[in-house]
Amino acid sequence: MKQIIIIIIIFAFILPFSAYSQVGIWEEANQCFKLSDYVCAEAKYKELIKSTIGEEKQIAITKAQRAKKCIENLKNANLAFNSKNYTKAKELYLAILDSNPNDDNAKSQLDNISNLLKKATENSLGLSKTQIYQRSSGGNEYINVTTNSKTYTIDLLPSWCTVQKYDSYFVINCSINYQSTARSDYFNVKAGDKTIRVNISQEGGVTQKTETNLSLSKANLYFLKNGGDENIIVTTNNNNFSIELIPSWCTFQKFSNSIIVTCLQNNTNQSRSDWFKITAGNKEVKVYVNQEASVTNSYTESVKTPRKKLGSFSSIGFQSGEIAKYGFIYERGGIKTVGFRISARTSLTSEQDILNGTATKNKTEIELGPNFRILNRLYLNIGFGYGYYERLLNNDFAGDVFLEKTGYSVATTGLMFRISRAININGGASFMDIEKDFYKPEFTFGVTYNLKNKNDSEINSSQTQQKRKSVSSRNYKSNLSSFSSLGFYSGKNAKYGLFYETGGSRVTGFHISARTSLKEETVINGQLILNRSELELGPNFKMSNRLYLNLGVGYGIYDYGLSNDIYMGTDDYFTANAGIMFRVSKVININAGYSFENFDIEYNKPEMTFGISFNIWD
Structure with missing residues (x-):
C-alpha cells in the first residue's frame, strides 16, 4: 500500500514538470522560427515530435516541415542571387515570407533584387568627347559611343557636317569654311531616354574658294575572267571624294586617299566593259573597266592555262592496324567529288596459336565505301563492312577451353593524302559494333601506289582533241563508256x-x-x-x-x-x-x-x- 502511495506522489510531481517543460520548448521553437533561425526551429520541433502525442504531435510535424522548407528555400535563394538569377531568387524569398512574414533577411534581399533589376533596365550612354573643334579646312572627328541600348541616333546635325554611323562609334566630317568668321552649332546623341549634347565649332579664315584638283593613278582597268583586285591612288586637295555608278559586277573599298576595286568572276562567254566615276568638289574622273570572257580560244586554252589539279587515280597498297596488321587497300577517285575505296585486314593468327597461348585473338575485317575530295590532295574516307574475331574462352565450371568466333559490323573513317602523282598515304580509325556502343577504335595506317594517273597534259590533250571533233561526232556514242x-x-x-x-x-x-x-x-x-x-x-x-x-x-x-x-x-x-x-x-x-x-x-x-x-x- 505504501509503494502505491509513493508512485502516485512521484507522478504527481513529474506530470506538471513535463507539461511545463513542453510549454517551454514550444515557446523556444516558435521564437526561433520568428527570428528566422530555421535550423534551431526545426531542431526544437523535432524534439516536440518525440515528446508529444495526438494533435500536438501533428502540429509539431507540420511546423518542422515548414522550418525545413524555409531552410531549403533560403539556401537555393542565396545560390540563385549569387549567380545573378534574380527572378528565381525573388520567387524563393517570397516563398520564405509566405511562411514567415517576419523574416527581415528575405525582405532585405528582395529590396536588393528590386534595385538591381531597376538599375539593369536603365539606359546608359557615354561619349568619348562632347566638344569638337575644327580648322577652317575641315576634317574628320571620331567619337566612341558606350551604351547598353541596342541603337543610338544622331539628331540636329549642322548642315555643314555629315556623319558616318557605326555600331560603337561615329565619324563627323566637316566641310571647308569659306567664310572669314568662325561658326558653331551642336547636335544630340540619343539612346533610349538618354541624350548627350555635343558642341561643334569651326574657325574661319578661308576667304575664297580654291580650285579643286583631282587625279588618279590609273583610269583603265583590265581583269581576267577569274576577276581580281585593282588599287587606285586618289590625289585631291578636297577633304573628301565619292564614287558613283559602280558596275553591278564590281565592288569597292574606300580609304582616305585610295580605293580598291574588286571584279567578280565572269561566268559568261562574252567579255564585258563598263565605267564608273570618282568625284571631288566640282571635279570628276571616269574609270573604264574591262573583263575578258570566261571561254577564250577553245583550241589553245588548255595550252595557255594548264590545269593545276591532279588527275584521276586508281591506287592499291598495304594497310595495317593495331590488331589486324596485314591487309591491302584499293582506292579510286580524283575526277569528281566522290570516289570509291575498299580494304581488308587480318591478324593471320591461327587457331592453334590461340590455343597454345602464343596469341590472344585473331581479327579479320573488310570494309568499303566512298571517298570525298576535300582539297586537291586531301580526301575524306568513310566506309562500312563486316568483321569477325576469334578468342580463347575458359569455362572454369565445366573445365573446358574453347575458341569463340564472333561476327560484328564495322564502321571506318579516315583521311588520304596524295604525296605525289605516284604515292598516297592514309590513316584512320575502325569502330566495332558501332550500332550497339561506342568502343575504343583500332587505328590504321597505309601506303598506296597509283596504278593509273592521268597527268595534266594527257587530260588537256584529250580535251583538245574532243573539241576539234565535228558536230556530228559530239552526239552520244552507241557504246556506253567505262564505269565504276x-x-x-x-x-x-x-x-x-x-x-x-x-x-x-x-x-x-x-x-x-x-x-x-x-x-x-x-x-x-x-x-x-x-x-x-x-x-x-x-x-x-x-x-x-x-x-x-x-x-x-x-x-x-x-x-x-x-x-x-x-x-x-x-x-x-x-x-x-x-x-x-x-x-x-x-x-x-x-x-x-x-x-x-x-x-x-x-x-x-x-x-x-x-x-x-x-x-x-x-
Missing part, C-alpha cells in the same frame, strides 16, 4: 549488302560484294540462322553493250542453332556465284544471280541475289 558503280545488294537470307563493280572499257572487269543477315531468319530444314555473312569477288565479262556476266568466289560464315534455346555454334564455308549485270542507263545498273554454298563439297540449293548500283562516274 556502287550500290546495294540483297539475297534471300543475307539481305543487307553492298556491291561494287567496274568495267566497260575492256572485255574483262571486276566486281566485289558483301552481304549479311543482321537479324534472325528461319531457313530450310528447320534450322534457325542467327546471322549469316558472305563476301565474294571476281571478274565480269562484257557480253554486249549493256550486258555483263559476273563470276566469283568467296567466303561465308554463319551462327546457327536448332532453336532459340539450342545454339549450335559458328560454321564457315566457301561460296561460288554467277549472275548478270544490265546497264539500264548511264547512271543506273541492275544485277541478279545465284550464290552457291559449300560448292566444293556438294551442290546445295543456291541463294538468289538481286541488286541495284549507281555509277560513280561514267
Whole structure:
C-alpha cells in the first residue's frame, strides 16, 4: 500500500514538470522560427515530435516541415542571387515570407533584387568627347559611343557636317569654311531616354574658294575572267571624294586617299566593259573597266592555262592496324567529288596459336565505301563492312577451353593524302559494333601506289582533241563508256549488302560484294540462322553493250542453332556465284544471280541475289 502511495506522489510531481517543460520548448521553437533561425526551429520541433502525442504531435510535424522548407528555400535563394538569377531568387524569398512574414533577411534581399533589376533596365550612354573643334579646312572627328541600348541616333546635325554611323562609334566630317568668321552649332546623341549634347565649332579664315584638283593613278582597268583586285591612288586637295555608278559586277573599298576595286568572276562567254566615276568638289574622273570572257580560244586554252589539279587515280597498297596488321587497300577517285575505296585486314593468327597461348585473338575485317575530295590532295574516307574475331574462352565450371568466333559490323573513317602523282598515304580509325556502343577504335595506317594517273597534259590533250571533233561526232556514242558503280545488294537470307563493280572499257572487269543477315531468319530444314555473312569477288565479262556476266568466289560464315534455346555454334564455308549485270542507263545498273554454298563439297540449293548500283562516274 505504501509503494502505491509513493508512485502516485512521484507522478504527481513529474506530470506538471513535463507539461511545463513542453510549454517551454514550444515557446523556444516558435521564437526561433520568428527570428528566422530555421535550423534551431526545426531542431526544437523535432524534439516536440518525440515528446508529444495526438494533435500536438501533428502540429509539431507540420511546423518542422515548414522550418525545413524555409531552410531549403533560403539556401537555393542565396545560390540563385549569387549567380545573378534574380527572378528565381525573388520567387524563393517570397516563398520564405509566405511562411514567415517576419523574416527581415528575405525582405532585405528582395529590396536588393528590386534595385538591381531597376538599375539593369536603365539606359546608359557615354561619349568619348562632347566638344569638337575644327580648322577652317575641315576634317574628320571620331567619337566612341558606350551604351547598353541596342541603337543610338544622331539628331540636329549642322548642315555643314555629315556623319558616318557605326555600331560603337561615329565619324563627323566637316566641310571647308569659306567664310572669314568662325561658326558653331551642336547636335544630340540619343539612346533610349538618354541624350548627350555635343558642341561643334569651326574657325574661319578661308576667304575664297580654291580650285579643286583631282587625279588618279590609273583610269583603265583590265581583269581576267577569274576577276581580281585593282588599287587606285586618289590625289585631291578636297577633304573628301565619292564614287558613283559602280558596275553591278564590281565592288569597292574606300580609304582616305585610295580605293580598291574588286571584279567578280565572269561566268559568261562574252567579255564585258563598263565605267564608273570618282568625284571631288566640282571635279570628276571616269574609270573604264574591262573583263575578258570566261571561254577564250577553245583550241589553245588548255595550252595557255594548264590545269593545276591532279588527275584521276586508281591506287592499291598495304594497310595495317593495331590488331589486324596485314591487309591491302584499293582506292579510286580524283575526277569528281566522290570516289570509291575498299580494304581488308587480318591478324593471320591461327587457331592453334590461340590455343597454345602464343596469341590472344585473331581479327579479320573488310570494309568499303566512298571517298570525298576535300582539297586537291586531301580526301575524306568513310566506309562500312563486316568483321569477325576469334578468342580463347575458359569455362572454369565445366573445365573446358574453347575458341569463340564472333561476327560484328564495322564502321571506318579516315583521311588520304596524295604525296605525289605516284604515292598516297592514309590513316584512320575502325569502330566495332558501332550500332550497339561506342568502343575504343583500332587505328590504321597505309601506303598506296597509283596504278593509273592521268597527268595534266594527257587530260588537256584529250580535251583538245574532243573539241576539234565535228558536230556530228559530239552526239552520244552507241557504246556506253567505262564505269565504276556502287550500290546495294540483297539475297534471300543475307539481305543487307553492298556491291561494287567496274568495267566497260575492256572485255574483262571486276566486281566485289558483301552481304549479311543482321537479324534472325528461319531457313530450310528447320534450322534457325542467327546471322549469316558472305563476301565474294571476281571478274565480269562484257557480253554486249549493256550486258555483263559476273563470276566469283568467296567466303561465308554463319551462327546457327536448332532453336532459340539450342545454339549450335559458328560454321564457315566457301561460296561460288554467277549472275548478270544490265546497264539500264548511264547512271543506273541492275544485277541478279545465284550464290552457291559449300560448292566444293556438294551442290546445295543456291541463294538468289538481286541488286541495284549507281555509277560513280561514267
